[in-house]
Amino acid sequence: MEAAYTFSFLKEQNIPDLYDTFLAAFADYVVPIKMTREEFAIKFKREGVEPTFCAGVFHNHKLVGFILTGLGEWQGKPTAYNAGTGVLPAHRGNRLTQRLYEFLLPKLRESGIEQCLLEVIDQNQVAIKAYEAVGFETTRTLDCFRSPKQNLLLTGEEPKDITIRKTMRPNWEAYAEFCDIGPSWQNTKHAFRKSPDKKVTLEAYFEENLLVGYVAFFPKTGSIAQLGVLQNYRNIGVATALLREVVGQTEAPALMATNIDTTCRIMLEFFERSHFNRILSQYEMLLRLY
Structure with missing residues (x-):
């Protein structure tokens, strides 16, 4: 029965x-x-x-x-x-x-x-x-990464004319232009804002006044919600410089980057080059009610 x-x-x-x-x-x-x-x-x-x-x-x-x-x-x-x-x-x-x-x-x-x-x-x-x-139908595949801070490969010269500053007023409208693909639900700007956990947003500037990159993360857990670099300023070390700052300000022993869209090859390759380990993959699924 x-x-x-x-x-x-x-x-x-x-x-x-x-x-x-x-x-x-x-x-x-x-x-x-x-x-x-x-x-x-x-x-x-x-x-x-x-x-x-x-x-x-x-x-x-x-x-x-x-x-x-x-x-x-x-x-x-x-x-x-x-x-x-x-x-x-x-x-x-x-x-x-x-x-x-x-x-x-x-x-x-x-x-x-x-x-x-x-x-x-x-x-x-x-x-x-x-x-x-x-x-429900699958809409995309998402990869999750993690690495102990001491295992990360973040070497190389500091990019010239780049300064990194903490901001208390994240410019989400500008950041949207730095990312090729949108974040998952728990990594959106709305989720980041809502979280009561301590959070930090760092911005990278070229020649002091041009915003060219940013990272939004939770220092207590080491979870990176968003990371982006303006297209014309990629591959010169901006993302690596941002991550170095994240490591220095994170209390947790490891960094995590969750739900990276697998079609965003440039981001996947960056995390792999930096010695992050892929720990699992997920399917994002959607059910339309109308």
């Missing part, structure tokens, strides 16, 4: 149980996830998670599965971002991911959401098939 499950939207008082279920659901993941309660709260802020739009599945009044839902805009359309789907091991095999979406989608449509977005590790074929069954 199939176990009886109930579905409901979560409330603030569910967050402590949600944290425990999150850790238990991802303990045997392709890449096991460990996260403090503080880091969990930061994830909520950065990714725009709205508890009342998070779907939960319960068995005997215990939370056994969930979809964390972030709300925002993606490519000009109101979007629901899947910040994490998890099901406890004992309850897998019951189509709970699909059933959670069947429960969630009507509310998203009623709220004017036009599409759903997520990322999934390319090795997680079970999850990929579940999302495809819901109607």
Whole structure:
């Protein structure tokens, strides 16, 4: 006999149980996830998670599965971002991911959401098939990199006439011209701004007044949200000079660059030359609701 499950939207008082279920659901993941309660709260802020739009599945009044839902805009359309789907091991095999979406989608449509977005590790074929069954389609492949700071290769002469300065007012409109391809959801300017974690933006200037590069990162974790250099000033050491500054200002023992679009060859090659290690690849998937 199939176990009886109930579905409901979560409330603030569910967050402590949600944290425990999150850790238990991802303990045997392709890449096991460990996260403090503080880091969990930061994830909520950065990714725009709205508890009342998070779907939960319960068995005997215990939370056994969930979809964390972030709300925002993606490519000009109101979007629901899947910040994490998890099901406890004992309850897998019951189509709970699909059933959670069947429960969630009507509310998203009623709220004017036009599409759903997520990322999934390319090795997680079970999850990929579940999302495809819901109607998600792969839009691009994203690579994730990491390297201990001492292993990075950031040698070479400092680029001439380039100075690097910290800014308290990031010029996101200008930065958009420095990147060939847009960032993933959690690396957008909106996510960077929302994060309560300490954040730093450095700018590179040519001859003191021409902005030619920037990097936005989190010094506590070493996570690089965005890095870009104006096209005519590439391959002269600007990105390397920016990364050297990131290393010097980062408290964490390693740097991370997540969700780099695999069609952006110049960025992939830069991270590889700098001795970053590719740790995993993900598929970005999109479900259009209209």
